[in-house]
Amino acid sequence: MTNFKALVVDKNEGGETSASVREIGLDDLPEGDVTVAVEYSTLNYKDGLCLGPGGGLVRNYPHVPGVDFAGTVESSSDARYKPGDKVVLTGWRVGEVRWGGYAQKARVKADWLVQLPEGLGTRAAMAVGTAGFTAMLAVMALEDHGLVPGKGPVLVTGAAGGVGSVATALLAALGYEVAAVTGRPEQEDYLRGLGASRIVPRVDLAETVKRPLESETWAGCVDAVGGAMLARVLGQMMYGGSVSAVGLAGGAQLPASVVPFLLRGVNLLGIDSVMQPFENRQRAWMRIASDLPMEKLEAMVQPAGLEDLPQLGAQILKGQIKGRVVVDVNA
Structure with missing residues (x-):
């Protein structure tokens, strides 16, 4: 598809922000080595800030939040990743100073990605997030x-x-x-x-x-x-x-x-997760795949779509979210 859905946050001249789902194109995405067809994202406290007041995290508008995402590599100019690879991204200021995962596609640096371990799907990865x-x-x-x-x-x-x-x-x-x-x-x-x-x-x-x-x-x-x-x-x-x-x-x-x-x-x-070196990221995701009981993980999941995020973002800032929100960006 040429155009795809994204949750875009704008700020007006009075400093007020508003978020809405709209269509954007590949040319709107920032530069990067790898384009990912996003399947799932999630909701964190930082996302609540970026969806609303900004919290000093967002530098430029319009902005696409989403500090996490998981999906399938669509194209890559980096030899480490090829089309069809399942990948996850967390941290690196993505979703804050850079456009993030609240869209059906994302373009990022290859260094920021980690290949998902065998047996860990993209939805489960975002239940982890x-x-x-x-x-x-x-x-x-x-x-x-x-x-x-x-x-x-x-x-x-x-x-x-x-x-x-x-x-x-x-x-x-x-x-x-x-x-x-x-x-x-x-x-x-x-x-x-x-x-x-x-x-x-x-x-x-x-x-x-x-x-x-x-x-x-x-x-x-x-x-x-x-x-x-x-x-x-x-x-x-x-x-x-x-x-x-x-x-x-x-x-x-x-x-x-x-x-x-x-x-x-x-x-x-x-414990810092944002700038964590690749080797320890890989080690952590391998441990997650082997040690985290996925049936327990499922018990803490609340499903959502892009349209639900402005309200959920306000709720997480008030401490009203329990467990994990998993966002199906294609719903």
Whole structure:
């Protein structure tokens, strides 16, 4: 087809943004080595910002958001990819400063793509998306720093969100005892269905305490909240335990003490998915294909089309989205 559908965001002279589905052509796409026939995309917090106020992420309008996509290579000037290859893209500021996956076609640099592992389809890849990819990176970092099943419970904060949901399912499938933190009691059944063996009310960790150390409780942690909760969790880590920091839903400030690092050898591991080197990306997607229980993944999926995204984008900014949104761009 010559023209194809895309969700395009415009900004008027007053600074207000609006998003609508319209037809664009191949000539409208940015330059790149590989043209991909997009099959699925997904919805992340960044996408909500790019669909609405911009959040300082979008530099030029009109803009096509979508920080993730998966599909089939249509044409390539790079020898690493050929027509018919199934590929996935996450990060690299695609969907932010560059046009992204909320369209039936995308054109990107070959360096940004990863071939999908055998057995992992494009829809499943977007059920994983940046959120699940980040969760896998977080678990790999914990394991690289000595975490193994049987050492003790692993805490997941913001467990009902995208990263937290996948981290919970992944850790449980790998044999870890998972304690899931949530401020939404109605999500308890959902989290237990993903494999959480214990539910921790958010209020139990929300209050900052003066003591730099508390009882050694957690062998590891995937933290999507940051702020005061992360500071509190650091003081509850077991000796030599590690925290993978993946988000800042609770704030960017860290009112913490250095005491847990000095007296318990606690590790605070920063997890970045945007500029992650190719080798570790490939390693993470291979682990996702082999270790993530796809039936659990399906339980957290909410299907959507391009037309649904403006409303869903507003909802994710308000913390009203559970699990993962998978966008069929051809629906």
